[in-house]
Amino acid sequence: MRRHLSKICLLVSLILCAVVSLLQGYIGAYYFQIIIYIGINTILASSLNLINGFAGQFSLGHAGFMAIGAYTSSIITATLHLQPGSPISHLIFTGALLAGGLMASLFGLLVGIPSLRLKGDYLAITTLGFGEIIRVLIQNMDFLGAARGFSGVPKLANFFWVYAIAAILIFFLYNLINSTYGKGFLAVRDDEIAAEATGISATRLKVVAFVTGAFFAGIAGGLYAHFVTYINPSQFGFLRSFEIVVMVVVGGMGSIPGVILAAILLTVLPEALRAIAQYRMVIYAMLLIIIMLVRPQGLFGAGINIKRYFKKSTEPV
Amino acid sequence: MLVIENLRICYGAIAAVRGISLKVESGRIVTLIGANGAGKSTTLRGICGLVKAVTGKIMFEENDITNLPPHKIVAAGVVMAPEGRMIFANLSTRENLEMGAYLRKDKKEINRDIDYVFTIFPKLKERINQPGGKLSGGEQQMLAIGRAILARPKLMLLDEPSLGIAPILVKTIFRKIVDINKELGTTILLVEQNAHLALSIADYAYVLETGELCLEGKAADIAGNQQVRKAYLGES
Ligand SMILES: Nc1ncnc2c1ncn2[C@@H]1O[C@H](COP(=O)(O)OP(=O)(O)OP(=O)(O)O)[C@@H](O)[C@H]1O
Ligand SMILES: [Mg+2]
Numbered sequence: 001m002r003r004h005l006s007k008i009c010l011l012v013s014l015i016l017c018a019v020v021s022l023l024q025g026y027i028g029a030y031y032f033q034i035i036i037y038i039g040i041n042t043i044l045a046s047s048l049n050l051i052n053g054f055a056g057q058f059s060l061g062h063a064g065f066m067a068i069g070a071y072t073s074s075i076i077t078a079t080l081h082l083q084p085g086s087p088i089s090h091l092i093f094t095g096a097l098l099a100g101g102l103m104a105s106l107f108g109l110l111v112g113i114p115s116l117r118l119k120g121d122y123l124a125i126t127t128l129g130f131g132e133i134i135r136v137l138i139q140n141m142d143f144l145g146a147a148r149g150f151s152g153v154p155k156l157a158n159f160f161w162v163y164a165i166a167a168i169l170i171f172f173l174y175n176l177i178n179s180t181y182g183k184g185f186l187a188v189r190d191d192e193i194a195a196e197a198t199g200i201s202a203t204r205l206k207v208v209a210f211v212t213g214a215f216f217a218g219i220a221g222g223l224y225a226h227f228v229t230y231i232n233p234s235q236f237g238f239l240r241s242f243e244i245v246v247m248v249v250v251g252g253m254g255s256i257p258g259v260i261l262a263a264i265l266l267t268v269l270p271e272a273l274r275a276i277a278q279y280r281m282v283i284y285a286m287l288l289i290i291i292m293l294v295r296p297q298g299l300f301g302a303g304i305n306i307k308r309y310f311k312k313s314t315e316p317v
Numbered sequence: 318m319l320v321i322e323n324l325r326i327c328y329g330a331i332a333a334v335r336g337i338s339l340k341v342e343s344g345r346i347v348t349l350i351g352a353n354g355a356g357k358s359t360t361l362r363g364i365c366g367l368v369k370a371v372t373g374k375i376m377f378e379e380n381d382i383t384n385l386p387p388h389k390i391v392a393a394g395v396v397m398a399p400e401g402r403m404i405f406a407n408l409s410t411r412e413n414l415e416m417g418a419y420l421r422k423d424k425k426e427i428n429r430d431i432d433y434v435f436t437i438f439p440k441l442k443e444r445i446n447q448p449g450g451k452l453s454g455g456e457q458q459m460l461a462i463g464r465a466i467l468a469r470p471k472l473m474l475l476d477e478p479s480l481g482i483a484p485i486l487v488k489t490i491f492r493k494i495v496d497i498n499k500e501l502g503t504t505i506l507l508v509e510q511n512a513h514l515a516l517s518i519a520d521y522a523y524v525l526e527t528g529e530l531c532l533e534g535k536a537a538d539i540a541g542n543q544q545v546r547k548a549y550l551g552e553s
Contacts, residue, residue: 200388
């Protein structure tokens with residue numbers, strides 16, 4: 001019954017996406033852009049929630065995966081000179097997004113493997129380094145436009161694409177976390193040795209979390225590129241990763257609705273406070289500190305205490 | 318059922334288990350007793366693959382399980398209820414039990430086994446939706462044993478089920494261990510500080526001293542042994 005309910009919810013939201021996307025011409029360009037960013041940030045934050053919240057791996061390199069997805073899909077659609085509007089272009093766009101997601105998950109595999117040995121702050125630093133390496137690499141690749149950026153990406157992403165994918169991701173996460181397989185992530189997060197002792201392969205699940213999270217980050221990157229039509233490496237720097245982490249922490253690690261709410265709030269808020277936009281990162285950092293001190297389980301969600309990620313483990317592995 | 322030959326396990330430079338050999342026959346309750354730091358927990362961790370054996374061989378039902386990854390050993394039918402319980406703090410009682418059945422697919426049977434756990438530990442049923450971290454120490458111990466039952470193991474390893482639990486409850490828990498052995502036919506290897514109690518329910522016993530076995534025999538004989546009475550049963 002519950003399974004059907006979530007399927008019905010997905011169907012309804014997909015139909016809703018289609019209906020709303022017919023009306024997108026009536027929404028002002030500025031508001032429309034914010035709405036799209038909310039959707040993309042929801043995908044980014046929810047996918048990071050799988051890694052940081054469910055599986056308990058503190059990753060700080062999500063923008064790196066996003067960049068890989070953005071560039072991979074853009075290369076495909078730009079070289080094929082896709083024109084928005086034709087049905088075939090949407091088909092190829094789907095393929096390009098998937099390719100971007102797959103490429104990102106390939107890198108997720110590479111990052112996931114060290115995560116098996118590293119914990120807490122060490123893993124955070126390693127993934128942060130990964131994100132920066134990706135950015136610097138792109139900056140030095142001429143065929144990707146290097147620091148000048150990559151322009152002429154066809155504007156293929158629209159309301160339907162962004163929100164349909166967000167809905168699918170949320171449906172996926174919701175079902176995952178209510179399945180025995182998915183609860184294995186939470187078990188690994190709670191106690192890795194006990195998880196191993198009950199027959200869960202912690203190694204496998206951690207890598208799965210990284211690969212899946214990276215996949216959706218790559219797709220989000222593709223959507224972003226095909227909405228703004230121009231990308232450059234500085235859009236995918238550390239600050240971007242940091243923003244996504246803040247969304248997850250504020251929303252409550254491991255809380256699906258909390259993280260969605262935080263993604264919405266933290267997309268709208270900076271826009272509403274345009275006047276002090278240059279202090280955005282200061283505000284984010286302060287927000288993070290306040291959350292850690294006052295509400296470590298997150299603002300909205302019944303997430304878990306963020307402090308536990310940085311406890312030193314004394315258990316044998 | 319379980320045959321260990323010359324098992325040696327080290328933590329860095331420290332040899333915690335120094336070449337022990339033991340046997341657990343199918344259907345029995347076998348206990349491994351010894352003082353703090355003797356290497357009892359290390360032996361159990363070695364059997365279920367959580368620490369690597371440096372030398373030696375662990376055979377389970379004719380299969381070599383030495384140094385297999387832990388989930389393969391669980392799949393083979395060996396499960397441990399670890400020392401200090403190690404409950405999943407953010408999962409409910411029910412979810413903790415379900416995690417025990419992680420490798421199983423038979424939904425109906427799993428539910429029946431959950432009901433079985435609730436009949437032997439009715440306290441757990443009252444706490445069914447409570448997060449594991451919020452259970453009392455005794456309830457967590459019952460949950461740890463329940464979680465092990467849910468794996469439907471052929472061999473269950475229990476590491477100090479009496480740890481930090483009131484004497485009355487300890488007696489109950491030990492009775493339940495006998496029940497599990499009798500009703501489900503699960504073979505049990507029990508590690509205990511409380512040698513007296515362990516020997517009272519076991520068929521066979523091994524005594525471990527600083528990583529080496531110093532004595533073995535029928536539990537009743539061991540309980541009557543002068544040396545053991547002095548060292549572990551608090552007689553002078
Ligand atoms: N993770 C570890 N790292 C280093 N040394 C360890 C580790 N775990 C145990 N030891 C050492 O190995 C030896 C055996 O420990 P073990 O936990 O097996 O003892 P035990 O018989 O279970 O004791 P207790 O009755 O106190 O639980 C001890 O000297 C202990 O200090
Ligand atoms: Mg011990």
